[in-house]
Amino acid sequence: MDRFNNQINDCHVSDLGFKGPRFTWKGPQNFSGGGLFERLDRALASLNFLNAFPDSIVNVLPCTKFSDHNSLILLLSELPVSKSSKPFRFEAMWLEHETFKDFLIDAWKQSDDLNNTLNDLKDSIIVWNRDVFGFIEKRKRQILARLNGIQKSDAYPSRFVCNLEIKPQNELEEVLKLEEMK
Incomplete structure (x- = not known):
């Protein structure tokens, strides 16, 4: 870890921060329902990048059961698109x-x-x-918003809160199957 931090300093890059769930990786779960949760995935940027894109932000998307990592989206501006x-x-x-x-x-x-x-x-x-x-897209957005809320919770990753995400994870899987059949 020290070598990695030294490399970051030597390259003169900094972490862009994030919006969304604070963990980006979900490790193996144990029998009691607990497990490992970490913020492994990050976006680093140089001073030149920060000067060129001062409003850039990294959005951490909700974790789904299809991967143990959350997806990251780099937005160069938070301006709404009409x-x-x-x-x-x-x-x-x-x-x-x-x-x-x-x-x-x-x-x-x-x-x-x-x-x-x-x-x-x-x-x-x-x-x-x-x-x-379009009802499938709307439903998918609703489920992802619920997952995002659960994973952004201060109580996440408690056993109780992790159990709350099981149902929307399964609903998302069903919606994605419908979308695939479209």
Whole structure:
């Protein structure tokens, strides 16, 4: 550990800190429900980086049962992104949904102007995605928010609080299976 700390000092980098759960790794659990929890994963930055991106922040995402490490996301700015500026993207997984092909046939209303036809189709797909397909994304966000709250708790990783995350972990697994079938 001393060699690692010396290397950090020699490279003139510093820890960016974090937002979210304070542990980034969950080790083996013992029979009494306890286990090892550590903040192993970090983001280090040079002074040049900090000067270029002074508002950067590291978000620690909730740990899922698919990995013993939490994912980290480096945001260069905390400025909110407007949903209206988000470009439309066709999702290949829509093709796997049982109603999408019939919906597409019904939604395609060809006119003389191809731009109008495509814009109308885009608007219809956005509504379909929100009403038919989007409930899975909303549910996933809700479950991840619950896991985040549990893992950010001051009482985490007590046995009681760790037991609270079992149900949302299982719900997340089910939602991800649904998403995979889409």
